[in-house]
Amino acid sequence: MGDPLDPSDYTVDELREELETVETADELESVLEAERTSKNRKTALEAIRNRLDDLGVPEAEAIEEDTDTEGEYLEAGGEPPFDPAEFDIAELGPKLKDVEDIDALRALLDAEESGENRDSVVTLVESRIDKLSESEVEGEVDPTELSVAELGNAVQNVDEVETLEAILDAEESGENRETAKNLIQSRIESVSGGEREEAEAAVPPEEKHPDLDHPTADKRHVRALEDGTYGDMWVYCETQAGALIDVSREMLGKARELIDGYNDDYDADERVVAVLVGDDVEKHAEECIACGADVVVYHEDDRLDRFQHKAYTEIFCDMARWGGDPGEGNPGEADWRDYDEPRYVVFPATNNGRDLSAQVQAELDSGLASDCSGLFIEDAVISNPVKTGQPGTNKTFERVLHMKRPDFSGFEYSTILCLDNPNREFHPQGASVIPGSFELPDPDPDLEGEVVEHDVALDDDWFRVEVTEFDQLEAGVDLTGHDVIVAMGRGIGADPTRGMELAVDLADCFEDAEIGVTRGIVTGSYNFEGHVEQYTQEERQIGETGQVVEPDLYVAAGISGAVQHKVGMDESDTIVAINTDPEARIRDFSDYFIEGDLFEVLPRLIDAIETGELDLGAVTDGGRDASETTASDEGDTHE
Amino acid sequence: MSDEHEHYEAVVVGAGPGGAAAAAALANYGVETLVLERGVDAGSKNVSGGLIYAEESAPYTIDDLFPDFREEASERPVTEYYLHNVAGDKVKTVDITDLHEHDTEWSDSVLRRRMDSWLAERVHEMTRETGGGLLTDVRVNGLLREGGEIVGVTCDEVDPIRADLVVAADGVNSELARDAGLMDWEDPEEWFQGVKAVVDMPPEVVADRFDVGEDEGVAHLFSGDLFEDVRGGGFLYTNEDSVSIGTVFHLNSLVAERAEPHELLDALLTHPLLAQWLGDDYEEREYSAKLVPDSKKVALKEPHEGRLVVVGDAAGQMQAQGPIIKGMNHAVSAGALAAEAFAEAKSRDDPSSAGRRYAKKLRSEGVMKKLRPPQYRAVSALGERDAVTNVVDGVLTSGVGRTAIKALSGQLDRLFGSPFLTSMVPDTRTSYVTLPTIIAEELGTPVREESTVEPPTLADRIGDLTYDTDIGNPHIRLVDNSVDASGAAVSACPVSAQDFGGGCYREETVTSNGDEERVVSLDTQPCVECGTCAVVADTEWEHPRGGKGVEFREG
Ligand SMILES: Cc1cc2nc3c(=O)[nH]c(=O)nc-3n(C[C@H](O)[C@H](O)[C@H](O)COP(=O)(O)OP(=O)(O)OC[C@H]3O[C@@H](n4cnc5c(N)ncnc54)[C@H](O)[C@@H]3O)c2cc1C
């Protein structure tokens, strides 16, 4: 070897030429090293490496031949897949992600440590090694190293009973945590579940565990159902304060869509059944049909005017079993249906709907997926031995309602399935549905359906809970549906109380008038006197974030006509605006614009109406042709 | 560990560039990371003037962490950069491309809705792999503490979340930095207010009016007497199919002059100099505003407390390098360095050292030196006193000063091209108003165009914004409604104005017991969440709940 080549003496181009003269890998290796420790130019390193390649000596081998220290890691860990020194930390993150081999990572780590030894790079590689090692351990779980929660996750991946038993042994001879052992045991049970289930299934729980309470022991009716027949999708249609609530309509729309698809897929002829329970609820039947129900089953009783948990549950269950599998205590024949129990039931996830759904499904001895936001019907292939009855086999369940529910604020979704066990049937498949999850259907009045009254004697016992008192949450003021609205804006600023008094006086001139205000009034600092203050609250705000009104006559006094106010009133039949500013925007969408001070105009207007001089009703009728009226400064109004 | 609450290794609050960088780097280290964003979509709450820099000297650039960034998320590279000194209709233009290119690997214009939502998608993919993810519509409202120690965050929408590391990347007016006692929102001197209009312009029109190709873009800065005596300047950046035009003013100066931010923006928009670019088809897509911290004064030297680290605007890391404003790039560096620090601390089995390590990295990587340049400290000690300003202004406006400026004329480009000089420019009337005005008066040439631009009224601008109002839950409460305490907000709030009834802040006369009094009223519904009134008025100030309030489409 002659004089070693010092790369830092050359530009990269020059270096390239010089390198041509170097014929040994050893020498190139030291040039490479010299470049790394001096200028460390990417392009230069590249050039040297290319030359090494030309010579047919891979870089790593060259190192092995030459340097002992670096040779060590080669023995220990194999070749690093790339040279960490060539990358800055930010580039390394993504690159490392592609490396799956721990040995390669160890080699990288060594390379970095014996090279630039950057703290952050070392950490990065170490954490990648940690991560991969963690996932490797999964095969051989050492319970003593894991928290109970971690252990819980780890054993979920283990399917062999022997392995699990070994883990259990390890735990017993180690920390012997009760909670940990339970976890492992329950995993053992669930993997070997199929076999046990079969052996034990015939033994009813009351006999198996005589020491426990068995509050569902009397649910023999359902338990006895074997090869039960199921049909239809039932929708519990909740009413509140005498009105059908939107979620009921949403569920009917969805049920229609699901059942139509179902009938196509399975060549069936099943139906959507709407259930109405309450006082005077039959009147909603028509709407239920328009929203998609084929059948409406209702039960009316004046004792049912408010939701009663026990009574509603009993009624719903009785409906569900109506005409079902004959047996002791079963309800009578039903000529409108021919199955034992509903195939699917859906409830609204409202306060009452949640209560009802839980108790009904328990009573029918089935399951419930609560607070769902998505539903679809599909076959499902299942391998869980509890469900298949035989470990290691798959079973196809048909017509399964898939119930999607959001976990953790909708960050994740779980899909819940309600499947029969080999020895026990879980029907109806039930869900409660978050209001707003589905589209409101367009009601189709041409749809036809059957309305069925349900009759059962209501047991007084069911009404042990008596509602002695109730409070209806302040519904606020409803400004919709009135003939006239008198609305006031910040134009009253000079004398706010007087301004509102004028509004009250004007409203009094009409049979059916209400007072509204702009947001400017609601959020203003005016000191209103007690007798008018009530008219200036947020509940009377008209506009985008308030109420939307369409009266025959809208009087807007001292209102500029901001677009956010406009959207709450511009569908009014006739709009009369009073404003001192002839440029005020409200002029653009008023039928009559009175330029003048409201403190002068309003008293004269009131006067004129009271004396019968002015008939605002007549104004209203003629309002459509949008004639404009401009008053003189004194506030005269001309028609 | 209590099982009571959900636990993640790291929780990142805010999905702007700082939070995105932190989350991406944490994910690269395999740290289980959850990102929480209060907007309906990342970027829907964010506004910036619009240039992001990749500095050659930076430890991290955005495209290091998100390789396709420039292709997918940015608008145009800035290939030319000009500073216009304006006095009346006279303008002296200086080419500052050199200053712009100093230490710059690349620099692109961006619109934050597009940029941040793209970043958020990548971040979601990356953090999901670690067992976390990104959640929008969730507003973190404070720090979860146990025995006085920070152990996580509390939210409006979900249960408290525990974490070994909390990254506050929640932007200017960081409620977490305030909760930790690291930031107050008291002194208007520490802040700038930026106001911006995004103006619609088809790509072929941009190409034509700015004489740029498809992958080229221009940046213009404006200073001088355009804005009367208010200290600050204007900018114009070309985007793919729009331009961003805005103003940035010292908040204390805005307050002192009782200036109306939207009028200052209009003064720029309607200046004849801009007529050549805006033509006669002005169409504003969006009006927006945001406070920006002045890193020279507020960048936290130790941006951490217990398990909390603070990055980006939340930590005051917004550098005004003379006329050039750099914030997003520093947020990216800081976020990634915080992640590095945590990973290191964790592997050394000393998680509590993450904060200290992060602060150390900010210093050793040279970030802190850019945020708080030592030369500024020396000059500002003298330069920002009024007396000195007056003397300097006196000299400049005298014949002597003017002659000196004329003599300088050949060297203006060099003068403005020195990053060292611009970083020591004191924040006075002199550098923002007097000097540029005299430069223009002495050296400028008159502009001949006439502007036909008619900017929308404030009412229209508010009307065109998208709001999801949290009815009945105002997020700002006026504590003291006297004009003395809170009157400044009536003009300084970018969506309020004297004699305008449709804004947030209004002055009203009320009579109680016959006494007339001027008071301030507040409606938070038109609020664009800029943060101004948190500083200039006496309020209890919070951001709206997750998903609520204004939603920027451009940003
Ligand atoms: C997201 C959002 C939602 C909003 N939602 C609503 C909403 O739901 N409803 C709503 O109203 N606003 C809403 N606003 C506010 C709206 O923009 C306006 O601020 C508000 O409507 C203005 O109220 P005003 O007309 O009373 O006040 P101003 O705009 O101040 O108008 C006062 C008018 O009175 C006139 N005037 C003054 N003195 C006299 C006098 N002596 N006689 C006659 N005229 C006089 C003036 O010329 C002026 O035109 C919302 C705003 C936002 C941003």
Ligand code: SF4
């Ligand atoms: S109310 Fe306050 S935070 Fe909202 S826009 Fe006005 S100044 Fe900004």
